[in-house]
Amino acid sequence: MRKKSVKEVSLAGKRVWTRVDFNVPVKDGVVTDATRIEAALSTIRYIVEQGGKVILASHFGRPKGERRDDMSLAPVAPLLSQLLGQPVAFAPDCIGAEVDSMIAAMKNGDVVLLENTRFHKGEEKNDPTLSQQFAAQCDVYVNDAFGAAHRAHSSTAGICDYVQEKVCGFLMEQEIEYLGAKIAAADRPFVAILGGAKVSDKIPVIENLIPKVDAILIGGAMAYTFLAAQGVSTGKSMVEEDKKDLALQLLAKATAAGVTIGLPIDHVVGREFSEVTEKKMTADRTIGEGWMGLDIGPQTIKHYERLIGDAKTVLWNGPMGVFEWKSFSEGTYAVAHAMAANTQAITIVGGGDSVSAVNKSGTAAQMSHISTGGGASLELLEGKILPGVDCLNDK
Numbered sequence: 001m002r003k004k005s006v007k008e009v010s011l012a013g014k015r016v017w018t019r020v021d022f023n024v025p026v027k028d029g030v031v032t033d034a035t036r037i038e039a040a041l042s043t044i045r046y047i048v049e050q051g052g053k054v055i056l057a058s059h060f061g062r063p064k065g066e067r068r069d070d071m072s073l074a075p076v077a078p079l080l081s082q083l084l085g086q087p088v089a090f091a092p093d094c095i096g097a098e099v100d101s102m103i104a105a106m107k108n109g110d111v112v113l114l115e116n117t118r119f120h121k122g123e124e125k126n127d128p129t130l131s132q133q134f135a136a137q138c139d140v141y142v143n144d145a146f147g148a149a150h151r152a153h154s155s156t157a158g159i160c161d162y163v164q165e166k167v168c169g170f171l172m173e174q175e176i177e178y179l180g181a182k183i184a185a186a187d188r189p190f191v192a193i194l195g196g197a198k199v200s201d202k203i204p205v206i207e208n209l210i211p212k213v214d215a216i217l218i219g220g221a222m223a224y225t226f227l228a229a230q231g232v233s234t235g236k237s238m239v240e241e242d243k244k245d246l247a248l249q250l251l252a253k254a255t256a257a258g259v260t261i262g263l264p265i266d267h268v269v270g271r272e273f274s275e276v277t278e279k280k281m282t283a284d285r286t287i288g289e290g291w292m293g294l295d296i297g298p299q300t301i302k303h304y305e306r307l308i309g310d311a312k313t314v315l316w317n318g319p320m321g322v323f324e325w326k327s328f329s330e331g332t333y334a335v336a337h338a339m340a341a342n343t344q345a346i347t348i349v350g351g352g353d354s355v356s357a358v359n360k361s362g363t364a365a366q367m368s369h370i371s372t373g374g375g376a377s378l379e380l381l382e383g384k385i386l387p388g389v390d391c392l393n394d395k
């Protein structure tokens with residue numbers, strides 16, 4: 001079911017309570033990466049243009065229901081003001097008399113940023129009293145906090161029990177369009193590339209994707225669990241012994257569904273888990289005693305590049321190797337470049353580390369969609385319904 005968009009409600013003169021994800025990295029009172037703030041700008045600007053009164057709410061860090069100076073959203077207000085080109089008033093709390101009077105004094109097009117919602121214990125408990133207090137501040141609820149949509153908290157879900165008009169912002173709309181709709185009814189061939197540290201993290205994603213894709217290309221540490229399960233020697237590579245049976249079951253399910261599973265046919269291996277360790281390429285998929293797999297090898301890269309190049313939809317979650325280290329980053333960057341080069345395909349990237357790899361590779365602008373959510377995008381890829389989306393009005 002498609003969710004109603006902020007474009008489909010009237011906003012002029014309304015108090016538009018907008019849940020954003022401003023959980024940004026801050027060092028010494030200065031925001032060090034504004035990506036999440038920038039991602040919310042188009043929704044905020046739209047509400048301003050429509051003459052709505054923008055009340056912004058977000059969590060920040062994990063203060064566990066206590067007021068903590070080091071987890072105040074105060075550093076965000078001046079930066080947001082600069083990005084928007086208009087004043088942003090900062091409220092000392094997210095509920096209470098002072099906030100109420102600030103909101104009452106707002107004119108159309110004004111922007112107020114509320115203090116961290118997690119300063120109140122009720123937030124993470126999805127407490128109805130707090131939800132009602134939030135709802136009392138708003139005429140229209142907009143959820144644009146995709147990164148927090150997998151949590152049922154007062155500001156992401158509970159508030160919707162007490163508000164009539166509840167819609168998604170542009171960022172949220174785009175995230176659910178790409179990670180939900182475009183994957184559920186993908187143009188074929190649909191190739192998913194999965195990597196990262198652990199098979200156990202990605203099992204539900206693999207299970208959800210098997211009925212939808214034509215091929216799953218596996219890399220990263222999780223490849224070694226699959227190879228070990230097939231009886232291939234994997235040396236000192238990271239293998240989840242207790243997941244080997246499950247890996248075989250997944251392979252069988254994929255085969256039964258006619259899905260091609262790509263596993264590395266060669267590797268870049270190192271002596272130790274270290275950036276400066278002695279390294280070499282393997283001749284085939286076996287890894288010798290005393291070596292550990294830290295990246296996919298050149299033959300595997302070629303194979304994966306070909307499949308990515310022929311696809312109409314490509315979804316990527318999880319690096320192919322320890323890309324943080326230059327000597328083991330080639331496989332990961334090759335995937336990024338192959339996706340970027342396929343201009344005919346819908347290309348979607350999800351997962352914190354994969355997104356950072358795409359950004360570092362300089363291919364971000366060529367991707368159709370780069371998800372801003374870590375946990376939330378993974379849960380969508382697992383086929384779960386996100387509470388912060390579920391509670392919004394249907395189209």
Ligand code: ADP
Nearest residue numbers: 196197220221293294318321322351352353354
């Ligand atoms: P994402 O955040 O994109 O979902 P993950 O968190 O699942 O990705 O995995 C990313 C991590 O996996 C990276 O820190 C990377 O170094 C690690 N990784 C990838 N390949 C290997 C490997 N062969 N051995 C050890 N760690 C690996």
Ligand code: MG
Nearest residue numbers: 351352353354
């Ligand atoms: Mg990660």
